[in-house]
Amino acid sequence: MQNRMMITGAGSGLGREIALRWACEGWRLALSDVGEEGLKQTLAMVREAGGSGFIQRCDVRDYSQLVALAQACETQFGGIDVIVNNAGVASGGFFAELSLEDWDWQIAINLMGVVKGCKAFLPLLEQSKGRIINIASMAALMQGPAMSNYNVAKAGVVALSESLLVELRQLDIGVHVVCPSFFQTNLLDSFRGPTPAMKAQVGKLLESSPISAADIAEYIWQQVARGQFMILPHEQGRLAWHLKQHDPQALYDEMASMAEKMRAKARPGQS
Numbered sequence: 001m002q003n004r005m006m007i008t009g010a011g012s013g014l015g016r017e018i019a020l021r022w023a024c025e026g027w028r029l030a031l032s033d034v035g036e037e038g039l040k041q042t043l044a045m046v047r048e049a050g051g052s053g054f055i056q057r058c059d060v061r062d063y064s065q066l067v068a069l070a071q072a073c074e075t076q077f078g079g080i081d082v083i084v085n086n087a088g089v090a091s092g093g094f095f096a097e098l099s100l101e102d103w104d105w106q107i108a109i110n111l112m113g114v115v116k117g118c119k120a121f122l123p124l125l126e127q128s129k130g131r132i133i134n135i136a137s138m139a140a141l142m143q144g145p146a147m148s149n150y151n152v153a154k155a156g157v158v159a160l161s162e163s164l165l166v167e168l169r170q171l172d173i174g175v176h177v178v179c180p181s182f183f184q185t186n187l188l189d190s191f192r193g194p195t196p197a198m199k200a201q202v203g204k205l206l207e208s209s210p211i212s213a214a215d216i217a218e219y220i221w222q223q224v225a226r227g228q229f230m231i232l233p234h235e236q237g238r239l240a241w242h243l244k245q246h247d248p249q250a251l252y253d254e255m256a257s258m259a260e261k262m263r264a265k266a267r268p269g270q271s
């Protein structure tokens with residue numbers, strides 16, 4: 001019976017809600033994050049929901065911390081069945097204004113954090129014939145304006161997941177990638193970008209979501225049970241992805257006009 005899950009970024013937002021959804025089914029959870037306060041709260045909520053587990057501080061930029069987390073899963077649970085590479089940060093800004101440090105920071109957490117998570121846990125997943133759930137974003141598929149470093153990091157997560165899907169099938173390891181549109185969490189707290197106006201615009205997009213992090217966790221639960229590889233929780237996202245596959249130019253035109261509007265808002269008086 002498979003019932004052991006590891007989640008990165010479990011101290012807040014979607015990571016916490018995924019923990020709670022699986023806790024409802026009685027799973028044992030290895031909860032990790034850079035923030036320990038949030039982790040303690042998540043563990044208390046997990047216990048109330050019917051799950052159990054442990055917390056361990058882990059910065060996904062540091063491979064040795066992920067290896068130590070895998071070792072803790074082996075010691076405490078005897079292995080792991082599902083890993084969720086969820087930890088992530090927000091960024092924004094037009095390409096011309098983003099610094100190379102902005103790029104390094106974004107790629108180190110949102111892309112390399114996932115690469116390192118998969119690599120550190122692969123030996124345990126081989127033993128259990130487990131599953132990987134990577135949290136990407138609709139940004140991976142749509143390349144919205146003024147977030148090129150985030151788009152590239154998340155597109156990398158999708159490409160990594162597709163690569164693992166085909167490579168790991170022979171080992172009976174399942175792979176899923178989740179691409180949500182914006183939804184309300186604490187993601188804005190981690191925002192890094194050259195202009196404060198951009199942060200405010202991202203904040204409005206997060207608030208505009210018709211569905212919550214809990215709804216998304218529920219959708220992930222259902223789609224993973226169905227064996228769905230690419231999981232798109234927002235209806236608008238599914239429609240946009242369909243449009244892009246059939247008429248990519250229409251999508252690029254739409255994104256270009258959105259970029260113009262954003263530039264005008266970010267730089268009042270200069271448009």
Ligand SMILES: NC(=O)c1ccc[n+]([C@@H]2O[C@H](COP(=O)([O-])OP(=O)(O)OC[C@H]3O[C@@H](n4cnc5c(N)ncnc54)[C@H](O)[C@@H]3O)[C@@H](O)[C@H]2O)c1
Pocket residue numbers: 008009010011012013014015032033034035038058059060061086087088089109113135136137138179180181182183184185186187188189190206
């Ligand atoms: N909220 C959205 O609109 C949205 C949309 C699409 C995808 N996502 C993705 O969902 C995932 C979860 O984000 P969220 O919206 O729940 O945000 P959140 O900020 O509420 O949660 C993210 C968690 O990741 C942790 N974290 C940040 N850097 C870390 C690091 N280096 N190592 C370990 N943990 C770290 C944070 O402490 C936080 O607890 C992210 O990968 C994000 O990119 C979010």
